[in-house]
Amino acid sequence: MxxxxxxxxxxxxxxxxxxxxxxxxxxxxxxxxxxxxxxxxxxxxxxxxxxxxxxxxxxxxxxxxxxxxxxxxxxxxxxxxxxxxxxxxxxxxxxxxxxxxxxxxxxxxxxxxxxxxxxxxxxxxxxxxxxxxxxxxxxxxxxxxxxxxxxxxxxxxxxxxxxxxxxxxxxxxxxxxxxxxxxxxxxxxxxxxxxxxxxxxxxxxxxxxxxxxxxxxxxxxxxxGVGNCHIYVDASADVAMARDIVLNAKTQRPSVCNAAETLLVHAAAADAVLPVLLPALDAAGVTVHGDETVAAQGKALDIAVTPATEEDWGGEYLSLDLAVAVVPSLGAALAHIRRWSTGHSEAIVTGSQAAARTFTARVDAAAVLVNASTRFTDGSEFGFGAEIGISTQKLHARGPxxxxxxxxxxxxxxxxxxxxx
The missing domain is CATH 3.40.605.10 (Aldehyde Dehydrogenase; Chain A, domain 1)
Structure with a gap:
């Protein structure tokens, strides 16, 4: 034409x-x-x-x-x-x-x-x-x-x-x-x-x-924009809630832009969260790309973990792959997201109102979710009808x-x- x-x-x-x-x-x-x-x-x-x-x-x-x-x-x-x-x-x-x-x-x-x-x-x-x-x-x-x-x-x-x-x-x-x-x-x-x-x-x-x-x-x-979406599991997170949210965000439909691509776990919660999340992800067919702490936990559980590279933190898999890291603090999670986020959707799982307020105030993204799956960033789910797209820019339109x-x-x-x- x-x-x-x-x-x-x-x-x-x-x-x-x-x-x-x-x-x-x-x-x-x-x-x-x-x-x-x-x-x-x-x-x-x-x-x-x-x-x-x-x-x-x-x-x-x-x-x-x-x-x-x-x-x-x-x-x-x-x-x-x-x-x-x-x-x-x-x-x-x-x-x-x-x-x-x-x-x-x-x-x-x-x-x-x-x-x-x-x-x-x-x-x-x-x-x-x-x-x-x-x-x-x-x-x-x-x-x-x-x-x-x-x-x-x-x-x-x-x-x-x-x-x-x-x-x-x-x-x-x-x-x-x-x-x-x-x-x-x-x-x-x-x-x-x-x-x-x-x-x-x-x-x-x-x-x-x-x-x-x-x-x-x-x-x-x-x-x-593309969606390198993160879920941060805070020190005060309910483990069962974290499991359900992460599994939904990663596996419900992995080929779309609001699927989670990176999981960050507070070090204080890692011993409780990883032994639950890693087997659940493995059972769902998810390949975990983990840092050294995650890899060690996987070895203890006899679950294969692929060593994470710099490309894993910045990529959008659109598949049953998930980058996982343990971070020492909420501040470290925010710094990681600030470096690698595409500004689409970022989520925190927490039992702390203070942590939730800090996360929502400091994360720069079109949608910030508290105790909810990133899969909710969607025009239909927001009640807008079928969306035209999810804008990650800051002029005129942002989000669904x-x-x-x-x-x-x-x-x-x-x-x-x-x-x-």
Whole structure:
């Protein structure tokens, strides 16, 4: 797809965005419901397309984590439809008054939420993102240009065809949802350079993709980030609670960005925690990459521990691997997190309110969790509906991005013949 074709698609999206910006909530919610129904009624063709992608990925030697992200089944498609219905039930952010007042000169001032216009989303694997992104951008009054990876091109094409048909069935423009074929990297470059036609880009994927978009785009970018998420087990932690949280955060779905990648254990708790956690992790199939103290404990328990390297502390495994270290203090845990964190999600397990307050105040991340799994950092779990991504930047949006984060604002100033003196 050449540059002009990408720009033409952006123009069509812009024309659709003009209509969406003034569409009523009822019209948008009807479209979301139609989209959800269509996904369910046509899921057989979506699954067939997905099977083509999965076969190709297996043949290419794709790893288990990426295959999991790529794969769709009836339950996952039903989940996509449920996400759209959940978004339909959420308040419409467009037109919300963020603040307002009457100025001393009598002018009425209101700051109201408005759509961005055309949102470009570049993402890897995970064809469920196609429906999530389409639903959230539609509800927030935006048109979307989707560019998924080549590995999911058949799945994405099938999903977008279903969603576009649903839009036209309720009288909204099909070009509110556009897909750029995932066949050439040139399309990504053209989208990144469509300044003036695309209002904002949101990359979702690995560190290399995100860095490429952030550094090379002339279109404004909202940066989503990788998740080197830590769990710190404090000296006062309940051992059973720590076990349950760590196992959930690591094993419930290891291929996603809010899965835990590093476990830090206070030295005062290590003798109680490690003999419980290491066998539990081993039974769950987790490979532990541990420091010397953890390795010694593993040897005593006859559990294999892989010696940890510097790369283990900074990496995002996205697999059943976990880096584990024993630290002498809460301060040492905070220093470790400060050095290696990607700013996504960090958790503490503790029975001390003072430790919890210190941790939440000093950890710099989009989400900080106390006595809860990092897997809760998710738009759906937070009640936002299907998220557009988890932003790890600090401007405009941070954390799971729901509907308000897909809007900008404008000031509406109303006078009665006012002129400035």
């Amino acid at each position: 050449g540059e002009q074709a990408v720009r033409d698609a952006a123009v069509r999206a812009g024309e659709a965005a003009v209509e969406l910006a003034v569409a009523s909530r009822a019209a948008k919610d009807a479209a979301l419901s139609a989209m959800a129904d269509a996904l369910v009624s046509r899921r057989a063709e979506i699954i067939a397309a997905n099977e083509t992608d999965v076969r190709g990925a297996r043949a290419a030697g794709t790893g288990a984590a990426m295959l999991d992200r790529l794969s769709l089944d009836a339950d996952r498609i039903d989940g996509m439809a449920a996400g759209l219905r959940q978004v339909a039930g959420l308040p419409d952010p467009v037109g919300e008054v963020v603040r307002g007042s009457t100025l001393p000169n009598g002018l009425e001032l209101r700051q109201v939420r408005v759509p961005f216009g055309v949102v470009g989303i570049i993402y890897e694997g995970r064809p469920n993102v196609t429906a999530d992104a389409a639903g959230l951008t539609l509800k927030s009054g935006n048109a979307v240009l989707l560019r998924g990876s080549s590995s999911a091109r058949h799945s994405n094409a099938a999903i977008v065809a279903v969603l576009r048909d649903a839009l036209t069935s309720v009288g909204l423009p099909a070009d509110a949802i556009g897909l750029l074929p995932g066949e050439s990297r040139d399309e990504v470059t053209h989208l990144m350079h469509a300044r003036g036609l695309v209002d904002v880009l949101i990359p979702r994927g690995g560190a290399e993709l995100i860095r490429h978009v952030v550094e090379g785009s002339t279109v404004p970018v909202i940066e989503t 991005m729901g509907l308000p984060e897909l809007t900008s604002t404008k000031y509406v100033v109303t006078g009665d013949g006012h002129v400035r003196g």
